[in-house]
Amino acid sequence: MKYCIKCLIPSTKPNVKFDKNKICFACQNYQEIKNLSKKSVNKNSHFNKLFTEIKKQKKIYDVVIPVSGGKDSLYQVYKTKKYTNKILGVCIDFGLRNEIGEHNLNIIQTKLNVDVIKFSINHLQIRKLALYSLKKFGDPDLFNHIAIYTIPALIAYKFDIPLILYGENSKVLYGAEKKYENSKEISKQVLDYDFFKHYVSHSNINLDKILKKLKVGYPEKTFFRYNKKFIKKKVVFFSSFFGWDEPKHYKLALKLGFKHKSSYEGTYRNYINVDEDWNRVHHYLKLLKFGYGRTTDHVCEDIRLGKITREYGKKLIRKYEFKTIGDYYIKSIAAFLNIRNSKLKKILEKFRNRTLWKKRNNKWILKNSEIFD
């Protein structure tokens, strides 16, 4: 496996791009994002201008913010409140939200005093889609990721809200595109089909065909495909204006009363993905398929933020990344999907890419990887 020489993003990561000096686009974009972040305190910032324009429209709400109750969404709502009070939070519930997640979500209504719609999709449909995408593509979250974009957009359409504010621009932050949006473009993006294709449905799958095959009809069908009505909605990424510093978001969230588990599996940060269980299996499959998981994501971020060295990052990866998915998650996901635990484990293991992995002392390790040098 080959890695970025600055961070530790592997070349196996889908859509990641490197320049001729073997530096990933995420590392290259970082500097630009940092500059934007510095400018963000300026009153004349693009964010301020954006809201000045939107407020003139005098709608019920100025902006929809998709929220989970995680540290990032709390930070986003907190920060956006400095620009407008007319915010509508939209939380999508895919059936595996837990008590901590609910506690954290409530901070938005109770402490930040912002209205929230919680949208729960019925379990029969999610179960069908999750099981299909798990078996077929090794990712139970595939359709959930689409609905995170489409449902807030549908709600924005229904309430006539002009703007949707998503969190991080993953294409820019995680290395698939170089300068996809420059500072002049960041507030001009709309939810057109091009956006949908680039950001939302990035796996090359035929959504309509799958929905038909699985007999997912109306109304749920609406949540998992592109809708022409979206085009009127302006979309922006919070990270394009303020950068993306998760440890900073966490600090603010704690002050607001954010809770997390005592530890999280598969990485060294214990405050991530605390609100639901799908995420762990998503990242575990990423590890089996591409040879990197959640620890690598966090290590790369911390290297770019200047918090750790590349060498120390490798140590963290060796310590946390390769943990087999725990029984808690197996039980939780298997119960939701209505399959046996052993069956779920078998499905997961099927996705281990044997060209990347080998066994040493009865343990799976990566072949030809500098992590194990």
Ligand SMILES: [Zn+2]
């Ligand atoms: Zn890099």
